Amino acid sequence: xxxxxxxNPLVSDADEHIHEGHDHKPKGFxxxxxxxxxxxxxxxxxxxxxxAMFLTGGAMAMVIRAELFQPGLQLLEPNFxxxxxxxxxxxxxxxxxxxxxxxxxxxxxxxxxxxxxxALPRMNNWSFWILPFAFSLMLMxxxxxxxxxxxxxxxxAPLSTKYSPDSTxxxxxxxxxxxxxxxxxxxxxxxxxVNLRAPGMTMMKLPLFVWTWLITAFLLIAVMPVLAxxxxxxxxxxxxxxxxxxxxxxxxxVMFQHIFWFFGHPExxxxxxxxFGIISAIVPTFSRKPLFGYASMVYxxxxxxxxxxxxxxxxxFTTGMPVAAELFFMYCTMLISIPTGVKVFNWVxxxxxxxLTFEVPMxxxxxxxxxxxxxxxxxxxxAITPVDFQYHDTYFVVAHFHYVLVSGxxxxxxxxxxxxxxxxxxxxxxxxxxxxxxxxxxxxxxxLFFPMHFLGLAGMPRRIPDYALQFANVNAVxxxxxxxxxxxxxxxxxxxxxxxxxxxxxxxxxPWEGAEGLEWxxxxxxxxxxxxxxxxxx
Amino acid sequence: MSxxxxxxxxxxxxxxxxxxxxxxxxxxxxxxxxxxAFGAARWIGGGGDQYSWVLFxxxxxxxxxxxxxxxxVITESMxxxxxxxxxxxFRQGMSWFIFSEIMFFLAFFGALFYARTIAVPWLGGAGNxxxxxxxxxxxxxxxxxxxxxxxxxxxxxxxxxxLPLANTIILLISSVTLHFAHINLERGLRTQVKLxxxxxxxxxxxxxxxxxxEYIHAYQEMxxxxxxxxxxxxxxxxxxxxxxxxxxxxIILFVLFCRVLKGHFTPAQHFGFQAGSWYWHFVxxxxxxxxxxxxxx
Ligand code: HEM
Ligand SMILES: [Cu+2]
Numbered sequence: 001x002x003x004x005x006x007x008n009p010l011v012s013d014a015d016e017h018i019h020e021g022h023d024h025k026p027k028g029f030x031x032x033x034x035x036x037x038x039x040x041x042x043x044x045x046x047x048x049x050x051x052a053m054f055l056t057g058g059a060m061a062m063v064i065r066a067e068l069f070q071p072g073l074q075l076l077e078p079n080f081x082x083x084x085x086x087x088x089x090x091x092x093x094x095x096x097x098x099x100x101x102x103x104x105x106x107x108x109x110x111x112x113x114x115x116x117x118x119a120l121p122r123m124n125n126w127s128f129w130i131l132p133f134a135f136s137l138m139l140m141x142x143x144x145x146x147x148x149x150x151x152x153x154x155x156x157a158p159l160s161t162k163y164s165p166d167s168t169x170x171x172x173x174x175x176x177x178x179x180x181x182x183x184x185x186x187x188x189x190x191x192x193x194v195n196l197r198a199p200g201m202t203m204m205k206l207p208l209f210v211w212t213w214l215i216t217a218f219l220l221i222a223v224m225p226v227l228a229x230x231x232x233x234x235x236x237x238x239x240x241x242x243x244x245x246x247x248x249x250x251x252x253x254v255m256f257q258h259i260f261w262f263f264g265h266p267e268x269x270x271x272x273x274x275x276f277g278i279i280s281a282i283v284p285t286f287s288r289k290p291l292f293g294y295a296s297m298v299y300x301x302x303x304x305x306x307x308x309x310x311x312x313x314x315x316x317f318t319t320g321m322p323v324a325a326e327l328f329f330m331y332c333t334m335l336i337s338i339p340t341g342v343k344v345f346n347w348v349x350x351x352x353x354x355x356l357t358f359e360v361p362m363x364x365x366x367x368x369x370x371x372x373x374x375x376x377x378x379x380x381x382x383a384i385t386p387v388d389f390q391y392h393d394t395y396f397v398v399a400h401f402h403y404v405l406v407s408g409x410x411x412x413x414x415x416x417x418x419x420x421x422x423x424x425x426x427x428x429x430x431x432x433x434x435x436x437x438x439x440x441x442x443x444x445x446x447x448l449f450f451p452m453h454f455l456g457l458a459g460m461p462r463r464i465p466d467y468a469l470q471f472a473n474v475n476a477v478x479x480x481x482x483x484x485x486x487x488x489x490x491x492x493x494x495x496x497x498x499x500x501x502x503x504x505x506x507x508x509x510x511p512w513e514g515a516e517g518l519e520w521x522x523x524x525x526x527x528x529x530x531x532x533x534x535x536x537x538x
Numbered sequence: 539m540s541x542x543x544x545x546x547x548x549x550x551x552x553x554x555x556x557x558x559x560x561x562x563x564x565x566x567x568x569x570x571x572x573x574x575a576f577g578a579a580r581w582i583g584g585g586g587d588q589y590s591w592v593l594f595x596x597x598x599x600x601x602x603x604x605x606x607x608x609x610x611v612i613t614e615s616m617x618x619x620x621x622x623x624x625x626x627x628f629r630q631g632m633s634w635f636i637f638s639e640i641m642f643f644l645a646f647f648g649a650l651f652y653a654r655t656i657a658v659p660w661l662g663g664a665g666n667x668x669x670x671x672x673x674x675x676x677x678x679x680x681x682x683x684x685x686x687x688x689x690x691x692x693x694x695x696x697x698x699x700x701l702p703l704a705n706t707i708i709l710l711i712s713s714v715t716l717h718f719a720h721i722n723l724e725r726g727l728r729t730q731v732k733l734x735x736x737x738x739x740x741x742x743x744x745x746x747x748x749x750x751x752e753y754i755h756a757y758q759e760m761x762x763x764x765x766x767x768x769x770x771x772x773x774x775x776x777x778x779x780x781x782x783x784x785x786x787x788x789i790i791l792f793v794l795f796c797r798v799l800k801g802h803f804t805p806a807q808h809f810g811f812q813a814g815s816w817y818w819h820f821v822x823x824x825x826x827x828x829x830x831x832x833x834x835x
């Protein structure tokens with residue numbers, strides 16, 4: 001492989017010469033991107049799609065924060081406000097975070113385990129291409145008469161059944177499509193990891209990103225069908241006269257919540273386990289030390305995944321359960337903090353006495369560790385049943401899950417992007433701009449979400465377009481933080497575009513001195529086809 | 539890092555893994571799914587009957603895609619492009635797909651169990667819900683099958699004797715005939731394979747016919763409909779989704795039958811057959827659970 005972006009899935013420069021014999025990159029847009037079976041191209045598609053969704057969902061968040069900048073109704077109808085919160089949540093969860101992880105999995109897993117591609121390349125393409133269609137269905141609803149989904153991303157019955165807009169059927173089928181896509185994606189990941197490892201790549205040699213994804217994929221296959229089941233019940237309750245969630249027919253709206261959260265809690269781990277893998281790759285690199293406690297990381301991930309099936313009703317402490325059940329779910333939830341604590345401990349122990357440097361991936365990783373831990377602590381507070389009676393459905397919950405999702409999942413995705421962009425594009429990102437991106441994001445994310453804890457403790461309810469006067473000042477600050485965070489992400493957009501267009505320094509095969517793993521043993525950008533014959537792992 | 543588990547099959551592969559070149563089928567499939575979802579959603583959501591045509595169009599596209607895609611796979615497989623490792627990928631993929639199907643049914647079984655052991659008894663005042671009962675529907679008596687809902691809809695429960703029992707026996711026999719076909723495929727006795735497979739398809743069709751009879755009977759004579767309260771809901775959704783799976787399974791087996799007639803599959807290589815038969819056995823097991831929990835208990 002010579003240098004150049006000829007083999008580079010992300011760079012589309014025409015000025016590069018294409019001659020490498022083994023580098024059969026299809027010509028033409030359709031052949032290259034639509035009919036593709038190449039895991040790197042599909043990974044890039046996922047990542048770009050996810051970023052587009054992140055900006056779309058982000059724009060909705062800006063709308064929400066603009067309305068909440070002042071008390072009273074300024075800009076939006078309450079119904080439209082509800083649509084914004086709902087679609088914002090759905091897009092961020094299913095459109096931004098999950099596809100980003102699948103994109104990273106596509107790009108990195110085959111490369112990391114020494115496989116030529118994903119195990120089922122055509123299905124891989126199908127998984128991706130379902131997503132743009134699914135999200136067009138979802139976004140289409142916003143322009144329909146009666147509006148889009150307005151019942152919260154959790155679509156609790158009867159809000160989603162009795163009181164929902166006509167477009168609900170579109171929402172339901174959009175969720176079905178996303179589910180199909182995720183399940184196929186997850187099957188591909190598991191099969192790839194189990195069956196396509198290079199000779200000598202034993203399970204306990206797998207990079208942790210691969211391990212965490214293996215477990216995530218299992219969670220996906222286990223719970224996405226349950227989500228499909230529950231949206232189907234919503235569909236039949238609304239349109240076909242069933243009464244799963246209607247007590248008059250013998251059903252129970254609380255049953256909705258049980259089924260939803262049986263999916264929903266594992267889902268939040270789906271959105272964080274791959275992050276754990278990313279952080280476990282980055283921290284050792286920039287500490288120039290092997291990861292502390294590899295095996296315990298694997299077991300911790302597995303126990304988190306196992307426990308995640310036993311804690312769902314911590315979202316339902318206030319909705320009616322026998323006391324024994326409340327206690328059971330409380331204790332199980334608190335148990336999860338043990339394996340999570342193991343992880344945080346291991347990351348810190350990895351840094352301990354390492355020779356640390358603070359390139360942007362590392363900055364994001366460290367911010368992740370600190371801020372995710374804050375989110376974990378607020379989660380523990382919420383796990384305490386009597387305390388949750390107070391906090392439930394307030395901004396405290398909003399603060400909690402944004403700490404774990406934005407400064408957790410999203411920060412880890414940013415860290416991963418900076419870490420692997422040189423490998424993907426063959427160019428170093430602009431370190432100066434990236435530092436700006438990091439510091440602006442770090443400061444604004446805390447201005448945005450930290451005060452929400454206090455709003456929640458003081459009793460401000462979530463999902464309401466208006467609020468009592470005493471919350472005005474804090475909300476104004478929060479909104480300013482929000483706008484700042486939103487703008488900061490545009491810096492990231494610039495950085496990525498610069499890399500993709502080949503502006504910047506050429507990246508070496510291993511741009512990070514302390515990095516380990518098969519992905520660094522190939523040139524940057526990674527050739528279009530890698531590991532066509534499996535490498536020998538010692 | 540120690541190397542403890544799973545060294546077995548990561549050491550044996552040397553053959554190159556076959557990575558198919560570009561394919562139009564995935565995007566055709568995505569468009570098909572989009573049309574189906576859009577058509578169904580607008581049709582159900584009151585957009586008008588013309589949307590049923592979009593749904594129909596989507597289904598045609600999907601069928602077209604299935605023909606094309608499986609066609610490619612079969613050609614590739616017949617021309618020996620699939621290594622043993624590739625075969626394992628297919629097997630594992632199929633197993634995980636079946637696992638996801640199990641989880642889908644679990645959601646509905648979960649709803650059934652929750653309703654029977656929690657929701658309905660609570661409406662009748664069980665636990666600490668005396669006031670729920672008193673305030674909402676004091677005349678409501680908790681019982682299962684829920685033939686009278688709190689809101690006052692009445693219906694009748696489907697007895698397990700008769701058609702359901704017959705269907706159980708039919709599916710059990712079909713599992714045996716399919717297994718018979720499978721064993722003989724591995725022995726290379728093709729006439730027996732055709733016989734076993736043909737019988738299985740036939741039994742599948744009979745099952746579906748009887749199931750339709752049962753539904754007609756339920757709707758016309760028993761007053762048991764999709765909207766007659768939670769009993770009807772769980773009954774029809776569970777048996778309905780199962781019926782859809784039997785339909786799909788029968789079609790799969792029929793395709794396999796045609797392929798056997800064309801001389802496909804060898805005693806050593808017959809993943810397609812294997813997958814179809816796994817699917818059918820899975821559908822059978824679901825039925826047994828249905829028979830016990832929906833009909834008998
Ligand atoms: C130490 C680990 C964690 C604990 C103990 C915990 C606990 C909780 C509890 C008890 C609630 C319910 C609060 C309420 O509604 O009253 C909650 C909500 C939530 N958590 Fe966590 N959590 C943890 C980690 C996470 C992670 C890792 C994520 C995602 C990456 C996450 C995402 C969410 C979300 C999205 C919600 C809000 C759901 C909604 O009502 O819309 N949590 N958490
Ligand atoms: Cu949870």
